[in-house]
Amino acid sequence: MNTSRSSELTRGAVEEIRRWILNGEIEPGERLREVDVAARLGMSRTPVRQAFQLLSGEGLLDARPAGGFEVPRWSRQEIDEIYQLRALLESFAARRAAMRSEDVPIGELAELATEMTRLGAEDDPDLHLLGELNFQFHQLVFQSSGSPRLVAALTGVTHVPLMHRIFFMYTRSEMDKTLQEHHLLVDALNAGDPDWAANVQHAHILAARSVLMNRLARED
Known part of the structure; x- marks a missing residue:
């Protein structure tokens, strides 16, 4: 062959x-x-x-x-740790990206955020596609940090199945909120404001963690 x-x-x-x-x-x-x-x-x-x-x-x-x-399986404690690590590392990545905003693909990030918002507004949104676009969005932010070492660290804690799974757990209002946060991050990166970008990303990840942990607790 x-x-x-x-x-x-x-x-x-x-x-x-x-x-x-x-x-x-x-x-x-x-x-x-x-x-x-x-x-x-x-x-x-x-x-x-x-x-x-x-x-x-x-x-x-x-x-x-x-x-x-x-296929990996995680305990509730492991999932909690994963999201807390993501909050710390992704907020740092967003901070670094904002500090070098001239190299951030703002247009591409804005297009992804807009497409996710459009999909999320549909009566029966394609949650798998939302998960894929969300992953692409976060990967772009990682890469925009300009630190291969940080990207490698994030890759180790950014578990794709968990990122996709969360979209199946959001209520309509929760989904609207998380999708709006993508636009806020784009605005912060475009403004070149490290504190704003870091705070938006930190809150974004912790909000997803809260939704996921609450759903898992109810399933138990």
Whole structure:
């Protein structure tokens, strides 16, 4: 098999397995075996093996000690810690980005914020797409900090499934509020105001944490 074809198969496997995880088709803690996933996708095990490694790097899969991979599962305490770390690190990233506002892609951030607001206003919003756009928005802010070390640290605590899951827990008013906060952050970055940007981002993450922890407490 040529390199181009192999890369295409791996990319296709990554996209499909990622969709299963984010859609909830694969439960947290569920084991994934190369042979089963390869059969489901109708391809050999090699691109699936490579896809597992790539998705592990994204934080969407964890390697099991006994072999294979599984979708991560977190305790309430771990989720609380993740969001508190995100609040600290993301507010610092926003502060740094505001300090170098001339390098921040304000237009792209504004477009993402506007598109999320448009989607959120629909009667039946596409929550998966909202999650994807939200992830893109936050990644742009991380990258705008100008610190590869900070981006690496954020990647370690920004768990994509949790970022997507929160949109399924928001009430309409909570969703409206969180989407409006994206616009406030864009305004703060555009103004080059580090304190404003840091405070908006800190409050934004802690508000999401409050929603998630309250929902988990009620589920218990």
